[in-house]
Amino acid sequence: MAKLKDIARYVRSKNAGPFWVTIDIFFKDKESYEMVKHSNIQEELVAELYGTRPELVKKFYCENINVIKFSWPRGRASGNADEYDMHFGQQYVFLANAEVEEAKT
């Protein structure tokens, strides 16, 4: 099994305004994009890694640029009294380190 960071070209996390966060997974080719698209890298896993509910996670497949994107509300707005990553820029590491399980064919 490989980790997502070994398959993707890069994984990026960022705030999207004060109330949402987003993670973009960039792939170098269609093959790796398609493999991850049909893997365990889904809303459920994102929700588990980031402590949110799967139904709040939006998923986007950007076919033309081989990007898979997840966005979800961050619960408490950025810069609150318990903030640990204002721009959410380091949080991609959780997803980048996730083991990718290919879909059984």
Added chain:
Amino acid sequence: MNTCRILMAIGGLGAGIDENYFRLGLEVKPDLIAADAGSTDSGPAYLANAMCKTSRHMLKHDLEIMVKGSRELDIPVFIGSCGTCGSDNGVEEAYEIVTEILKENGYHAKIAKVYSEVGKDVLKKKYSEGKIHPLEGAPGISEKTFDEFEHAVVLMGAEPFIKAYEEGADIVLCGRATDTAIVAALPILRGCNVAAAWHGAKTVECGSQCCDVETGMGVFLEVDEEGFNVRPLNPEAHCTPYSVAAHLVYENVDPYVLTEPSGRILTKDCVYTQLPDGVTTRVTGTRFEHAQQYTNKLEAAGIVGYQNISLVGCADPDLLKDPETWIKGITAYGMKNMTKSGLDPNDYRISFKAYGYNGLLPGKVPDDFHPREILMLMTVTAKTQELAKTVAKSMQPLLLHFPANWNEQLPSFAFPFSPADCDRGPCYEFKFHHVIDVDDPLELIRFAYAEV
């Protein structure tokens, strides 16, 4: 064919425009010089204090280059979200700087100051009329919320820029605006394709972020009646179909539906084509769906408490075995002592972040992870600064000596500073993720003009 050519000077005003690259953009005779000066990314403190994140020195540096270019070619300058948060005094500061630049260089210009700060009474009235609506992911609000912020602004669309320009302004300094409105306004006024104007604006909002190499410089946008062309100012960078399409995912919730005050930009069916020069990408096929109801997004921030912080370094192997248990232990021990001494535990909160362990990536660490040392950040949040200080001081002996192993001698942990604690000041919170229905795009916007 109607066209509009925009020199997007830089991704964020004050980041440092390179005049050489900027001049390459001027040579191609733009119709407008634009820049965005704002962001909420750095948190609520800027809006709560109506405070600018960028230094006046850097603002003047960038504005001077833009204003000179504008006066030489007699073309307008549009700046949006002055003062980082778009507060009224952010507009005033930009106005003072621009006035200084005009006087120092012997230029003449008509300046528009466009304000979008809104008062509590206006908002309370809108709320009571049912005209404030939550966006997805919004916090719960009540009438009380409207008394709990220091400053509120609305994000203006393209119309206030158009109005100021039609009134003859050469330099338009706006309060809070959508990043896109700054750039989309003039092409819309000039009869270009409305969807292309918005999508083109979205593409250049972060400057060279839409290029294959992020150079920190500006980009050149040309909107026409069918689409838009975009290219970097730096000749070593390229706008490729990939880099331009990929910019839509950057810090956006949804890359295919982007909401503006007047409607939604729909980008799913766009076609991206590399032009023969190898550096320009052409985009067509964007759609714009006009909203039934025009809305302004509302932003407000207020004080929610006061904080005191202490830093202490730990290399003690007993502590490093399980920092979380130590954190629970010291917090409980400290709070018990303070409660006995008469402090109400509901009036303050103690929290720890263990940097080098899981301060940044909260939760469980891998089983085989053993740090050599960690830095503990203790944050006390309380109703007053004085109470935060009192709690921090009460915790101080424990921060120094609280053991992870009670069978050993008391450890002494490593303070890097004297005094060990530091009053951090107020902490703030964004209060709304809501939009306001308005009868007219200019309803909540105020204008002032000055000839310099």
